[in-house]
Structure formats: structure tokens, C-alpha cells
Amino acid sequence: xxxxxxxxxxxAVSYELGGVHFISISGTDLSKxxxxxxxxxxxxxxxxxxxxxxxxxxxxEIDALVPSRDSSQExxxxxxxxxxxxxDRLKDEGENIVVVAATNRPDTLDPxxxxxxxxxxxxxxxxxxxxxxxxxxxxxxxxxxxxxxIDYEKLADATPGYTGADIANICRQAKMNALESAVNTGEEVxxxxxDLMDLIKATRPSAPSSILSRYLMFISRYGKR
Numbered sequence: 001x002x003x004x005x006x007x008x009x010x011x012a013v014s015y016e017l018g019g020v021h022f023i024s025i026s027g028t029d030l031s032k033x034x035x036x037x038x039x040x041x042x043x044x045x046x047x048x049x050x051x052x053x054x055x056x057x058x059x060x061e062i063d064a065l066v067p068s069r070d071s072s073q074e075x076x077x078x079x080x081x082x083x084x085x086x087x088d089r090l091k092d093e094g095e096n097i098v099v100v101a102a103t104n105r106p107d108t109l110d111p112x113x114x115x116x117x118x119x120x121x122x123x124x125x126x127x128x129x130x131x132x133x134x135x136x137x138x139x140x141x142x143x144x145x146x147x148x149x150i151d152y153e154k155l156a157d158a159t160p161g162y163t164g165a166d167i168a169n170i171c172r173q174a175k176m177n178a179l180e181s182a183v184n185t186g187e188e189v190x191x192x193x194x195d196l197m198d199l200i201k202a203t204r205p206s207a208p209s210s211i212l213s214r215y216l217m218f219i220s221r222y223g224k225r
Contacts, residue, residue: 001207001215003163004125006102010058021052027065039082046086054096062101063108080110087118106218114222124219127163127207130156136164140171147190155196161205170199
């Protein structure tokens with residue numbers, strides 16, 4: 001689902017694996033660059049990975065780059081074919097290369113990408129659990145002027161389906177509101193529990209159960225592997 005930290009997770013992986021060459025490309029950016037530029041970028045990315053093994057290639061928003069060929073235009077079809085060709089070459093030429101991709105729309109991907117031998121492992125990154133939401137609120141408000149009435153457990157109970165990005169935005173807005181009030185009044189203003197609850201009510205969760213069902217159906221179809 002969107003906002004669950006997929007890209008941040010890969011950045012953390014690249015940081016931990018300091019000796020690995022990490023290449024990140026954006027499917028959205030490449031899809032806007034035109035057919036020739038997109039194909040050349042895909043070729044250059046895989047060539048760079050082969051020249052600098054061990055390497056990780058991370059394709060963010062891969063659905064924008066390689067939609068299903070059944071529904072895409074000719075340009076999309078050629079880009080999908082190029083990516084599949086490059087990935088197939090890795091079986092013989094890239095033993096020390098790992099390709100990772102992230103998507104919010106797995107149901108739109110070309111089925112050929114999901115066959116064993118292409119993307120062999122599927123990982124579902126869910127929205128944060130209750131205890132994770134407690135930790136997120138504590139982290140994002142750790143340096144903020146908060147009142148004594150803040151109840152992090154209740155904040156977590158009020159935010160099922162809210163992603164890390166949602167919670168970060170709520171806390172950021174609460175801090176901005178407190179800062180604006182402090183500037184206007186000339187007095188120190190603390191963030192109250194009511195301030196946060198009002199922002200939660202005004203914020204639509206990015207991963208409610210109605211949306212999660214789509215991802216769970218995808219996982220049930222292909223299975224975690």
C-alpha cells in the first residue's frame with residue numbers, strides 16, 4: 001500500500017550493505033522521458049550493475065514503467081520487453097546482481113514479471129500495527145512541545161489504516177499549528193491531545209481495510225514466496 005515506507009526500506013538496506021553498488025531508478029520519471037530515453041536508461045542501469053558487482057537495482061514505482069502489455073500502448077510494450085530481456089540476461093551474466101522493485105499497484109503489472117525466474121520473491125509491506133503506530137507518534141513528536149495529556153496508546157487506537165506517511169504528516173501539521181500560534185501570541189504553545197485528535201479526524205487514512213483487500217487478494221493469488 002502507499003505510504004508504508006517501501007522506498008525508505010530500500011534506502012536502509014543500501015545503507016546497511018555499504019559495500020554493495022546501489023542503483024535506484026524511478027518508473028514514473030522514466031515513463032515520462034520518452035521511449036528511446038527510457039530504453040537507454042534501462043540498458044545503462046543494468047550495464048552499470050554488471051560493471052560494479054555486487055549490485056542492487058531498485059526500480060521504484062515499477063507499475064509506471066512496465067504496465068501489463070495487454071492494456072499498454074506500443075511504447076509500454078517495448079519498455080516491458082526491454083526490461084524482461086535485461087532481467088533474463090542476469091541468469092547467465094549477473095550472479096551478484098539483485099533486482100528489487102516497489103509498486104502500489106501490483107495488479108497492473110505485466111504477469112511475465114511475476115513468473116519465477118524474474119521477481120522470485122514477493123514481499124507485502126503492510127501499514128504499521130498498533131505498537132508501531134505508538135512508536136511512530138513518539139518518534140515524530142519527540143522534539144515537539146507536547147502537553148502532559150498526550151496519550152500515545154489512544155493515538156494508536158484512533159489510527160488503524162494510517163500509514164507511517166500519514167502519521168508523519170499529522171505530527172508535522174500539529175507542530176506547524178503550534179508554531180504559528182506561538183508566533184501570533186508571543187507565548188509558548190504546547191500540542192494537546194485534542195489538537196492531534198482533530199487532525200486525525202481531518203486526515204483520511206491511506207490504507208483502510210477497503211484498500212488493503214486489493215493487496216491481500218493479489219498476495220492470495222500469487223502467494224508470498
